[in-house]
Structures are given as C-alpha cells and as structure tokens.
Amino acid sequence: MTTTPRRETLEKLTPVLTKRWLSPDAWRLDVYQRLDGYAALRKALTAHPDDLIQLVKDSGLRGRGGAGFPTGLKWGFIPQGDGKPHYLVVNADEGEPGTCKDLPLMTHDPHSLVEGVIIASYAIRANRAYIYIRGEAVHAARRLRNAVQEAYRAGYLGENILGTGFDLELVVHSGAGAYICGEETALLDSLEGFRGQPRLRPPFPATHGLYACPTVVNNVGTIASVPYIVLGGAAWWKSMGTEKSSGPMIYSLSGRINNPGQYEAGLGITLRELIELAGGMQPGHDLRFWTPGGSSTPLLTAEHLDVPLDFEGVAAAGSILGTTATQIFSDQDCPVYATYRWLEFYHHESCGKCTPCREGNYWMVRTYRRILAGQGTHEDLDTLLDTCDNILGRSFCGLGDGATSPVTSSLKYFKQDYLDYIEGRTAPKLSEKTLVGAH
Numbered sequence: 177m178t179t180t181p182r183r184e185t186l187e188k189l190t191p192v193l194t195k196r197w198l199s200p201d202a203w204r205l206d207v208y209q210r211l212d213g214y215a216a217l218r219k220a221l222t223a224h225p226d227d228l229i230q231l232v233k234d235s236g237l238r239g240r241g242g243a244g245f246p247t248g249l250k251w252g253f254i255p256q257g258d259g260k261p262h263y264l265v266v267n268a269d270e271g272e273p274g275t276c277k278d279l280p281l282m283t284h285d286p287h288s289l290v291e292g293v294i295i296a297s298y299a300i301r302a303n304r305a306y307i308y309i310r311g312e313a314v315h316a317a318r319r320l321r322n323a324v325q326e327a328y329r330a331g332y333l334g335e336n337i338l339g340t341g342f343d344l345e346l347v348v349h350s351g352a353g354a355y356i357c358g359e360e361t362a363l364l365d366s367l368e369g370f371r372g373q374p375r376l377r378p379p380f381p382a383t384h385g386l387y388a389c390p391t392v393v394n395n396v397g398t399i400a401s402v403p404y405i406v407l408g409g410a411a412w413w414k415s416m417g418t419e420k421s422s423g424p425m426i427y428s429l430s431g432r433i434n435n436p437g438q439y440e441a442g443l444g445i446t447l448r449e450l451i452e453l454a455g456g457m458q459p460g461h462d463l464r465f466w467t468p469g470g471s472s473t474p475l476l477t478a479e480h481l482d483v484p485l486d487f488e489g490v491a492a493a494g495s496i497l498g499t500t501a502t503q504i505f506s507d508q509d510c511p512v513y514a515t516y517r518w519l520e521f522y523h524h525e526s527c528g529k530c531t532p533c534r535e536g537n538y539w540m541v542r543t544y545r546r547i548l549a550g551q552g553t554h555e556d557l558d559t560l561l562d563t564c565d566n567i568l569g570r571s572f573c574g575l576g577d578g579a580t581s582p583v584t585s586s587l588k589y590f591k592q593d594y595l596d597y598i599e600g601r602t603a604p605k606l607s608e609k610t611l612v613g614a615h
C-alpha cells in the first residue's frame with residue numbers, strides 16, 4: 177500500500193531544476209519564456225564574466241556528474257587571454273546504472289540547459305559549446321535539438337547574442353552508447369572522432385581539452401543550475417542543502433518503492449525521508465541494501481537510513497554520493513546476484529585500455545558465475561578481494577575503481593549470502609551451462 181508522506185517530509189521537496197517539469201509544453205520556447213526562461217541570460221550578459229565565475233564560486237555549486245568538484249573553481253582554471261579557443265562541453269552521457277536525472281531534465285526542460293550553456297560559455301569566454309548526449313536518448317536529443325534551433329531563431333545563440341557582441345555556436349552531438357564515454361577525457365576523444373578511451377592526465381582538460389584547447393566539462397545538472405544561481409543569487413542557493421554541499425539535488429529513486437522517480441530536495445536529505453516521499457516500500461518488502469549514487473558507489477544497508485545524502489555525509493558512512501541514483505533493494509533481493517549483474521555491466525563496458533580493469537572484471541564475472549552456479553569455493557571470496565585490490569587505484573580511470581565498489585561492499589555486509597551459495601544452503605541461481613564457453 178502506498179503511504180502518504182507527512183507534511184514535514186513533503187516540505188523537504190525543493191523543486192528548482194524540476195520546477196517546470198509538470199508544466200505542459202515547458203520544452204517549447206514560448207512556454208519556457210513565460211516561466212522566467214532566459215531572464216537569467218539577460219541579467220548575466222550585463223555582468224563581467226569574472227563576476228559570474230565568482231558568483232558560481234560563492235554559491236558553492238559542486239558538479240552533479242558524480243565527483244562533486246567545485247564548479248566555480250573549475251571555471252577559474254581556464255587560462256584567460258591565452259589567444260586559444262575555449263570550449264564548454266556538457267556531459268549528457270548519463271550512463272551510471274540507476275541514474276535518471278539528466279535525461280528527464282533535457283526532455284522536459286531543455287531550454288534551461290541551453291540557457292545555462294550560454295551563461296557558462298560567456299563566463300569562461302568560449303565561443304563554441306557542445307552537448308554530448310547518449311546515443312540511445314533519441315527523444316531527449318530531439319527535444320534538445322529543437323530547443324537549440326528555437327534559441328538560434330530567437331537570437332540567444334549565434335552571432336552578437338542579444339546585441340551584446342557575444343557569439344556562441346552550440347552543437348548537440350549524439351554518442352554511440354558507451355558508458356566509458358561519460359568519463360570526461362574519453363568523451364573528448366569520442367567528440368574528436370576517435371575511439372572513446374580515457375586520456376592520460378595531466379595535462380587536464382582545463383588547459384588541454386577538446387582539440388588540445390582549454391575546456392570545461394560539466395554535467396547537465398551542473399550547467400542547468402547556473403541560470404537559477406544567476407537569478408536567485410549565491411546566498412539563496414546556499415540556503416538549500418548543507419554547509420559544504422549547497423543547493424538542491426535531483427535524487428533518482430528506483431527499485432522496491434511504491435513511486436519510483438525523481439525527487440528534488442536540498443542536499444542532505446536522508447533515504448528514510450526519500451522513501452517516505454516515494455510512498456514507502458512496496459508491500460511485503462523490507463529495505464536490505466541500496467546504492468546512494470549508482471552502482472559504482474559502495475552499497476549501504478538499512479543501518480544507513482538516516483545518513484545525510486550530501487558529499488560529506490555519504491563519505492563518512494563509507495560510500496560516495498555519486499550521481500544520487502538510489503537503487504533500493506529489499507529482503508527479497510540477493511546482493512550476490514545484484515553484484516554479479518553490475519559486474520557483467522562493467523566487464524561489458526570496460527574499454528580495454530588498461531590491464532587491471534580489462535582482465536580483473538573478466539575474471540570476477542567468472543568467479544561470480546561459479547559461486548551463483550553452486551560451484552564456488554571459500555578461496556573464491558579471497559580471490560575476489562585480491563582482484564579488487566589489484567583494480568582499485570591501479571586502473572587508468574574511474575570505471576575500474578567503480579566496478580570494485582559493489583564487490584567489496586557486498587562482501588563486507590553480506591558475506592553470509594556468499595557462504596550460503598558456497599556451502600549449499602541457497603539454491604544455485606545460475607545453471608552450470610553458464611560456466612561453459614561464456615564470454
């Protein structure tokens with residue numbers, strides 16, 4: 177049965193980036209403009225670009241793509257007066273399992289992203305910007321391309337924007353559907369027409385990014401936050417969230433809850449409150465484990481229901497806020513099987529550039545199949561931990577590190593579930609056929 181959230185919990189909802197999602201046709205320029213659209217751009221273009229960078233620094237905005245890097249600081253790294261072209265690249269790849277915040281934003285409110293792109297490009301002195309969108313997201317890409325065309329026709333893009341002398345070309349580029357192309361340097365390689373594989377850093381994109389020029393790469397949610405900060409001011413933005421994790425955040429909830437979906441609340445809300453907002457757990461299901469920010473973030477358990485979901489709170493609980501994709505599993509779900517399915521994903525998506533990730537994930541998938549087919553041994557658990565030890569911190573990019581998160585955390589909290597397969601108390605979930613000739 178769906179439960180109704182209490183009033184004090186409902187008050188935790190802070191629709192800022194999601195505020196137009198329920199307005200019919202908000203993706204059209206005329207409707208967007210009626211709902212405050214492009215007011216922030218007009219205001220921003222009267223300011224000095226450096227003041228805009230300072231405003232974003234003052235707001236405390238941190239990247240919404242997973243790592244939480246301070247956005248104003250990143251913009252400030254772009255060298256000025258260097259005579260080179262500067263680029264803004266928006267990361268709209270959204271591939272982290274469970275994450276579903278950027279695609280609905282681009283579908284329901286694409287102009288907010290376009291407006292953010294124009295303001296951010298003006299701030300970092302870029303005259304060309306790209307939105308790199310996941311290839312499968314055809315509908316969102318269509319809405320986005322339509323919004324870009326509307327913005328060109330209205331004089332918000334192109335030459336001499338709103339008569340200010342500022343020029344900006346914006347290109348929407350569809351990728352081919354590879355998780356690794358969400359990693360910012362692989363994304364840049366893919367955008368340049370190469371195979372999407374991460375680049376060695378340093379040098380960093382701030383000085384040697386797209387076409388070896390200074391580049392800012394930011395997530396959709398980061399850039400779409402900018403118009404609100406310009407209109408509302410840094411103090412207003414900081415009035416939401418927590419001291420070090422300011423502003424609202426879109427949490428995507430999926431799994432064993434009554435009303436899965438996107439819930440926007442100040443950073444620091446707890447899972448207990450989010451589940452209440454989502455109408456409670458499904459009948460007959462008790463929370464057992466969950467991801468705070470996608471499958472690359474260590475699992476948490478029912479003990480962690482009151483952890484504040486901000487960058488610091490989740491780190492203190494031994495995990496990572498990541499993309500705030502909370503996938504909720506119950507006592508009827510198997511953490512060993514869930515981890516196996518995630519590993520299949522990482523193994524499939526590993527780009528193959530470095531040995532720890534390419535080989536480690538290959539072998540871990542095999543070990544999981546053996547355990548789940550009832551043929552695992554106690555040594556397999558040590559082998560899994562040893563393999564993770566050789567992947568974590570030794571991989572070329574974060575994909576390898578992320579793949580170890582569900583393995584080590586499920587072994588930490590749910591070792592007994594593994595032993596139950598190994599010692600024959602749980603019936604095998606995979607048939608022995610899975611062990612023969614599988615890739």
Ligand SMILES: Cc1cc2nc3c(=O)[nH]c(=O)nc-3n(C[C@H](O)[C@H](O)[C@H](O)COP(=O)(O)O)c2cc1C
Nearest residue numbers: 239240241267269270271358359360394395398574
């Ligand atoms: C394997 C991998 C996949 C990633 N996928 C995404 C993604 O889909 N979207 C995203 O914004 N960031 C993704 N990131 C993080 C980006 O590398 C980068 O940190 C982010 O785009 C920076 O934007 P922000 O500062 O606005 O968060 C990924 C990182 C890794 C290692």
Ligand code: SF4
Nearest residue numbers: 528529530533573576
């Ligand atoms: S960690 Fe994996 S995805 Fe990243 S470079 Fe190495 S093989 Fe490629």
